[in-house]
Amino acid sequence: MADFYLRAGRTVPAEALLRRIVDxxxxxxxxxxxxxxxxxxxxxxxxxxxxxxQKARDLIKxxxxxxxxxxxxxxxxxxxxxxxxxxxxxxxxxRRLENLLDDKSAGAGGSLPVGADVPVGxxxxxxxxxxxxxxxxxxxxxxT
Numbered sequence: 001m002a003d004f005y006l007r008a009g010r011t012v013p014a015e016a017l018l019r020r021i022v023d024x025x026x027x028x029x030x031x032x033x034x035x036x037x038x039x040x041x042x043x044x045x046x047x048x049x050x051x052x053x054q055k056a057r058d059l060i061k062x063x064x065x066x067x068x069x070x071x072x073x074x075x076x077x078x079x080x081x082x083x084x085x086x087x088x089x090x091x092x093x094x095r096r097l098e099n100l101l102d103d104k105s106a107g108a109g110g111s112l113p114v115g116a117d118v119p120v121g122x123x124x125x126x127x128x129x130x131x132x133x134x135x136x137x138x139x140x141x142x143x144t
Contacts, residue, residue: 002039015043022059034063038076045080056080074100 002021005014020026021036028036041056057080063073074096081093 002036006039006043011043015040018043030066034066034070034073037063038073041076041080045076045083050085053080053083071100 002014002017005011005017017026018036018040021028021033022040037059041059044052044059045056057077060073060077060080063069064077078093078096078100081089081096084090084093
């Protein structure tokens with residue numbers, strides 16, 4: 001249901017549902033919990049407040065610590081690092097993005113909110129190019 005609300009642009013009910021899952025008020029399996037944390041983190045980060053960015057980062061850190069980090073979580077953390085006003089995090093964002101591009105298993109076509117092509121310090125062109133490569137749909141090849 002939260003997915004439906006997010007696609008419809010109804011962030012308030014989506015956030016309420018995601019918080020219920022993340023807070024343990026709704027029973028969820030590991031994969032659903034990780035997805036709810038990621039979606040809530042992306043939603044919070046899009047609200048433009050530094051405290052929300054920190055909360056978003058904390059949610060993704062929980063996912064990253066819970067086993068094999070998914071490409072979606074790694075992309076989200078790179079985006080949060082790029083959005084951070086602390087310029088020291090911008091280098092980390094670039095490193096994360098480059099690692100994702102080097103990781104063939106990470107795939108592409110992830111879901112980042114509008115505006116994810118954010119400047120990374122003085123390296124905006126490079127960061128923008130990396131984000132565009134990561135977000136591009138995978139190239140389909142025809143079998144002959």
